[in-house]
Amino acid sequence: MDLFLDQVFNGIGTGAVYASVALALVIIYRTTGLLNFAQGEMALFSTFVTWWLTDQGLSIWPALLGSMVFSFFAGAAIERVIIRPVEAAKNPLNVVIVTLGLFLALNALCQLIFIKPGQEALQMPLMFPKGDFDLFGLGIQKAIIGRALVLAVECAALFLLLQKTKIGLALRAVASNPESSRLVGINPGNMLMLGWGIAAVLGAIAGTMAASRGTGGFDTSLMQQVLVYAFAAAALGGFDSPLGAVVGGLIVGVARSLTVQYVDFLQGIELVVPLGLIFVVLLFKPNGLFGRNIVERV
Amino acid sequence: MDTKRTPRLRRTLVLLLALVALVAASCSGRSEDTGGGGGSDGGGGGGDGESGAVVDTADCPDTGTAGIEDGTIKLASSFPQSGLTAAFAQISKGYLAYFDKVNADGGVEVAGKKYKIEVVSKDDEYKPATTAQNIESEVGTDGTGAFAVFNVVGTANNVAIRDDLNELCVPNIFAATGSPVWGNTSYPWTIGSTLAPYTVEAKAFADYLKENKPDAKVGMLVQNDDFGKAYEEGFKQQIEGSDITVTQVKTYEAGTDEVTSEVTSLKASGADTFFNGATLLACPNALNAASDQGWDAVTFVSGTCISKTLMGIAGEAADGVFATTNIKDPLNPAFADDPAMKEYNETLAEYGADDVDPENGIVAYGYTQGALLVEILESLDTLDRGSLMNKMYDLKDMTGGLLLDGVEVNTSPDDRFLAEDVQMIQYNAANKYFENVGDVLDFEGTTPDITPEDLIES
Numbered sequence: 001m002d003l004f005l006d007q008v009f010n011g012i013g014t015g016a017v018y019a020s021v022a023l024a025l026v027i028i029y030r031t032t033g034l035l036n037f038a039q040g041e042m043a044l045f046s047t048f049v050t051w052w053l054t055d056q057g058l059s060i061w062p063a064l065l066g067s068m069v070f071s072f073f074a075g076a077a078i079e080r081v082i083i084r085p086v087e088a089a090k091n092p093l094n095v096v097i098v099t100l101g102l103f104l105a106l107n108a109l110c111q112l113i114f115i116k117p118g119q120e121a122l123q124m125p126l127m128f129p130k131g132d133f134d135l136f137g138l139g140i141q142k143a144i145i146g147r148a149l150v151l152a153v154e155c156a157a158l159f160l161l162l163q164k165t166k167i168g169l170a171l172r173a174v175a176s177n178p179e180s181s182r183l184v185g186i187n188p189g190n191m192l193m194l195g196w197g198i199a200a201v202l203g204a205i206a207g208t209m210a211a212s213r214g215t216g217g218f219d220t221s222l223m224q225q226v227l228v229y230a231f232a233a234a235a236l237g238g239f240d241s242p243l244g245a246v247v248g249g250l251i252v253g254v255a256r257s258l259t260v261q262y263v264d265f266l267q268g269i270e271l272v273v274p275l276g277l278i279f280v281v282l283l284f285k286p287n288g289l290f291g292r293n294i295v296e297r298v
Numbered sequence: 299m300d301t302k303r304t305p306r307l308r309r310t311l312v313l314l315l316a317l318v319a320l321v322a323a324s325c326s327g328r329s330e331d332t333g334g335g336g337g338s339d340g341g342g343g344g345g346d347g348e349s350g351a352v353v354d355t356a357d358c359p360d361t362g363t364a365g366i367e368d369g370t371i372k373l374a375s376s377f378p379q380s381g382l383t384a385a386f387a388q389i390s391k392g393y394l395a396y397f398d399k400v401n402a403d404g405g406v407e408v409a410g411k412k413y414k415i416e417v418v419s420k421d422d423e424y425k426p427a428t429t430a431q432n433i434e435s436e437v438g439t440d441g442t443g444a445f446a447v448f449n450v451v452g453t454a455n456n457v458a459i460r461d462d463l464n465e466l467c468v469p470n471i472f473a474a475t476g477s478p479v480w481g482n483t484s485y486p487w488t489i490g491s492t493l494a495p496y497t498v499e500a501k502a503f504a505d506y507l508k509e510n511k512p513d514a515k516v517g518m519l520v521q522n523d524d525f526g527k528a529y530e531e532g533f534k535q536q537i538e539g540s541d542i543t544v545t546q547v548k549t550y551e552a553g554t555d556e557v558t559s560e561v562t563s564l565k566a567s568g569a570d571t572f573f574n575g576a577t578l579l580a581c582p583n584a585l586n587a588a589s590d591q592g593w594d595a596v597t598f599v600s601g602t603c604i605s606k607t608l609m610g611i612a613g614e615a616a617d618g619v620f621a622t623t624n625i626k627d628p629l630n631p632a633f634a635d636d637p638a639m640k641e642y643n644e645t646l647a648e649y650g651a652d653d654v655d656p657e658n659g660i661v662a663y664g665y666t667q668g669a670l671l672v673e674i675l676e677s678l679d680t681l682d683r684g685s686l687m688n689k690m691y692d693l694k695d696m697t698g699g700l701l702l703d704g705v706e707v708n709t710s711p712d713d714r715f716l717a718e719d720v721q722m723i724q725y726n727a728a729n730k731y732f733e734n735v736g737d738v739l740d741f742e743g744t745t746p747d748i749t750p751e752d753l754i755e756s
Contacts, residue, residue, distance in 0.1 A: 003562070003563075003566045006562050006566075006591075007559055007562055007563075010558050010559045010562055011559070013558070014556060014558070108380070108381075111380065111381060111382070111384065115384070116653070117384070117385075117387065117388065117653040117654075117655075118385050118387070118388040118391075118653070118654070118655050118658055118660075118661075119385060119607060120385040120578065120579075120605060120607045120608060121578070121579055121607055121608070121611060123610070123611050130590065141590060213556075214558065214582075214583045214586045214587060214590075215579075215582045215583055215585075215586040215611045215612060215613070215615070216611070217555075217579045217582050217583065217608075217611035217612075218579070219382060219578075219579060220381075220382055221382050221553065221555075224553075225553065225554050225555065225556065256559070257558075257559040257562075260548070260559040260560055260563060261559060261562070261563045261566075267522065267548065267549045268521075268522030268549035268550060268551050269522070269551065270551070271551070
């Protein structure tokens with residue numbers, strides 16, 4: 001039983017990272033109707049910025065804050081400068097191809113700017129102290145609790161922003177009907193930029209958390225490993241549901257750990273599990289566990 | 299419920315699958331090979347190998363001396379110089395510094411004539427298909443380009459070029475990986491370097507346990523490919539008939555570094571010994587997970603993990619772990635006054651590139667390959683491809699470069715592995731380097747016996 005719980009907590013620890021990236025994917029999907037394949041590599045770049053700030057002498061949390069601010073403006077700038085011109089063509093595939101290009105470009109850029117020749121990897125200072133936290137006699141690593149808390153704060157902040165503020169209302173309005181929202185005085189362009197900015201901030205948090213797991217060692221493949229699981233999480237939860245992204249991320253993380261422990265014949269190919277889960281869920285709920293069916297009058 | 303979004307969702311799912319394929323493809327490039335430093339061989343004596351020659355040049359095209367022009371021997375190489383595994387490029391900085399020194403002193407003397415050595419290399423980002431293209435363009439489709447292919451990094455990368463080079467009779471020497479596959483007799487034109495075969499590492503660990511922990515219960519973490527298989531099968535073969543048992547083997551996907559759950563599972567299997575065959579970041583992550591979970595086990599790490607960066611990332615969690623090597627570690631002050639180490643440091647200081655880190659074990663490895671090649675070339679009676687290749691199978695008691703004292707390179711037509719002698723080393727986290735433990739282990743000529751045949755003949 002202890003072993004089972006250990007693996008569940010391992011899964012929550014990684015699942016929190018998947019969920020964070022999935023949240024960012026969902027935010028962009030909600031505000032723009034797009035899947036951003038460059039999300040992982042944007043987060044990677046932000047992660048390197050966090051690392052660079054710590055290398056300049058900042059401690060990890062202020063560095064993360066700095067990186068979040070940078071990411072917000074960089075994310076908005078990417079939307080304005082790179083995405084919007086191709087979006088005008090009205091074919092969503094164009095944008096998808098551009099995000100794939102961004103994916104490759106940002107990865108190469110990180111390698112070029114931040115990694116010195118001969119360096120296999122960099123090391124991020126840890127965000128959370130080492131050691132166990134005693135929860136009713138159960139020892140849980142502090143880092144796992146820390147990551148779950150960060151995720152909870154992210155969710156709460158997003159909920160407040162989207163549901164309780166005017167800006168959030170405007171964001172949702174643009175996503176649901178750009179033409180009408182323009183009529184009521186909302187500038188859709190600004191809202192799209194804002195959406196990308198917010199997603200980039202979430203990416204900065206997710207990337208930094210991903211890097212500072214375990215040893216803090218990371219390299220430019222950091223987010224490629226995470227992104228597939230994050231997509232799985234978002235697909236599982238429903239691409240338009242932040243709550244779904246979180247639940248999906250945790251399910252995928254826990255499913256992976258339990259597979260490692262209990263399913264021998266899937267050793268080394270645990271990726272099959274989230275993909276299998278997606279298949280089954282989409283078979284019965286095409287919009288994901290928490291996705292809404294969008295009904296429109298014909 | 300006629301939905302407007304459904305077609306888009308469907309389309310995005312197709313793209314999602316495409317992305318998965320893309321990422322899987324880009325990740326699978328990550329693998330073992332040459333992480334930390336490792337073997338080397340000695341150059342030196344030995345006859346000419348006329349009798350019992352391994353390579354028969356009778357069917358070869360008439361290109362035996364191609365690539366030697368104007369007193370320059372042209373070598374071709376291919377290795378990652380950008381992307382995730384760009385760190386491997388440091389190997390070349392080691393041998394280039396050595397060749398530059400030799401060239402500055404007039405060159406290498408072969409059969410009474412002096413030649414300069416030139417290496418032309420291209421970036422393959424660790425992708426075998428690119429390696430094949432690079433080598434084809436450097437060697438030429440008719441084999442009239444470079445004289446020989448030297449120190450190509452990566453197992454799959456060398457496998458991708460060995461058929462063509464076999465056909466063209468172009469030597470592919472010092473393949474920079476510890477795979478036992480370089481002993482495959484069907485490919486006499488390809489031979490490995492002084493990195494000890496992975497199965498030799500496994501034997502060293504097994505022998506250590508037999509002596510110090512005869513009832514060890516071992517949990518193994520290995521990559522899910524031939525690299526991992528060499529450790530797993532090699533180790534299991536070595537413990538047959540002893541009281542050592544393997545409680546569990548966990549494999550992880552090449553390209554991931556998330557191995558916490560695997561370590562939890564190994565610990566729970568009741569193992570008191572941890573064979574950490576992981577490479578790149580998975581290796582320090584596994585050490586860290588073991589330490590976080592309070593798993594107090596005798597731990598071995600792969601020779602691909604002993605680099606300054608990876609061990610530094612593991613930090614305290616790596617204290618006391620064992621590994622093997624056959625070259626002198628530039629970080630270890632015990633070698634500070636060693637003549638070979640002094641020469642190494644002087645050479646790197648004078649001829650090294652601006653971005654070289656002489657403390658990096660793989661630079662020392664590259665330097666050693668350069669030193670040995672020069673020694674081998676100097677021992678040739680005639681300079682042509684066939685002679686060089688036959689000489690590679692007739693090396694006797696060679697030492698050189700930064701090979702540990704006591705490690706000797708011996709090859710023969712039946713023993714195609716250059717350096718099989720290794721020494722155990724143990725990491726000291728406070729000092730941040732490995733200390734050498736015990737004597738050099740003499741495993742000369744044992745590789746074919748300790749390696750499952752399918753791992754060699756593949």
